[in-house]
Amino acid sequence: MPAQTHIPNRRFVIAVITLVLVTSAAANLVVTSKLSRSGEQLKDLETRAEQLRLDNQLLEQQVLSQQSLTTIQAQAENLGFQSRPTQLILTPDLPVALSRVE
């Protein structure tokens, strides 16, 4: 008696192939959609990075402006500071009061 070989059902094969195709198509759709959103996110991140660079530069500019000698001089004058007319130079000699203490 010859051995019986199992021949898969033709409908079953078609169903598997269809399932694979549909699943692949769906997966492709999902991945494409995700990549599309990533592109948008990348663009947003690039814009944000550029804006932060710009903000940093503007802040640095403000700091430099505040630290400039012209600004400091103007603020000192507003606060009532004046240029000193004379200079006091301390010498290495002991002060008189201190030198008399034995």
Added chain:
Amino acid sequence: MYPRRLRLLSIIITLIILAITARLFYWQVMSADQLQAIAEVQQSSTVEIPSQRGRILSSDGFPLVANQPAYLFYAYLPYLEDSADTISQKIAPIISTHRQAIASQSAMTPEEIDSFELDIYHELMDKLSNPDIAWTPLQRNLSQESKQAIDQLHLAGLDFEQSQIRYYPEASMAAQLTGFVGSDAGGNPQGYFGLEGFYNLELRGKSGYIRQEKDASGKPIVVGRYQDIDSRDGRDIQTYIDRGLQFTVEKHLQDGLEQYGAASGEVIIMDPKTGGIMALASLPGYDPAKFRQYDPKLYRLPSITDTYEPGSTFKVLVVAAALEAGAIEPDERCYEDCAQPVQIGKYSIHTWNDEYNPGQTITEILQHSDNVGMIYIARKLGKDTFVDYLRKFGIGQATNIDLEGETTPELRDRWGDIDLAVSSFGQGLAVTSIQMITAIASLANDGALMEPHVVQKVISHDRVIDIAPRQVRQVISPDTAAEITKMMVAAVHGGEAQWAVLKDYKIAGKTGTAQIPISGHYDTEKTIASFIGFAPADDPKFVMLVKLREPTTSPWAAETAAPLWMNIAKEVFFHLNIPPNP
């Protein structure tokens, strides 16, 4: 019948295949490059990554010149939704404010502002109503504030392109020293004059690019092709300029010009040990942020571009040369030769005050700034040795300072008796201020001539390149340098400028009042008054030149340049923590 139809069909199919093949050959081979380029444009975007120009820093690392964002403001006419009139009315006041901030050197009246704004309105109307163009620039180098103001109007069809321009935290301080940035023939940033011009290659950066595939909406495709060429920022340069000193010097020079009624003035302070320029001011100056509004003559740095006859300040170099050559001794006395005016051919040479001091020593000749005494010294030195020492001091040669535009006045080829005589007291030959201070600095540096330098370091993102001080040559021995220093101290503390001297400090220096040559003769009224010196004389920390052109209160340096030198020196001593002599 059947084979005939079949044959016809075969021929048609063959023709179609041939046509397709031919077309494909045209696309794939003949037009491949062109189509590839078109596809590249459609499928990829290229974004320029702008580079930053390097900054110019003072000795404490503070930027004298930095960068700031600016915008090219433009309109794309097909996308405009409002009328040209509406847009012009809305943005004219903003652009007017921006231009006033750049242009105005004095406040405008309300009427002038209205008129100015109306002109801008008409200018915008002309541009926005032009039917022959699609794109038009409306304002270059727009500030961040103005951009924000225009953004808030939400007008379609208007946009900005970011760029970088120079920012000067200390405004016009050291403007002629730093130079400015304009454009070259191709519209690219290019440094002109001073440091910007000399170090343009170091300062300018190189833009980078990002090229990537994009989708139909223009957004980048994450898994697409990506090419990245990094931008390279320009290198920073750190100078010897002491910001506080520069600020003080400019303020004093401005006061000095007003006090002495001078047409212009210069101050240079140099470290004699390194040749580093600690401060360099010249007035009148200009604002580098608005350089186009100033006379281009003001762009030049007179200390390196303008020549002058140095007058009596030159005498110290001649005496130093004569001492070094052994032609004279410090205590040597000049008798008959110093007793009356010197006659050379048709010329009679007198002292500045027509007083004569027979029997005076060499030190006293310098102290009295005696012209006939100087002729005595120059004659003993001899023409050839005299010229040889001038060249050793760098006279007639470029100092090679790292600034764009240095002028090098040449020494004459043939020297007659009269040339030797007048040159001995600093007339009849031309020098630049930087040549003069460099030569005098060698006396303060044990006789070693240093190359003057403004920049001490070039800084890139990964390394720092130190520019080491460079000794050009040993001109005179340390002993001769010490001897001439003593004479210069005597000239200051016992000379005609002694009334202005700071009593607590030992200062070596010399005044110089030079006549100005015009059309083959000397102007009888106008002079160049200068004072050059160094201190403390025993261990010099700085050498300074003060020069005033055409002072009107007095023609004499002892009454103008010398007191201004002392006023500035007082601040320098304090700033550099130099105590008075015990």
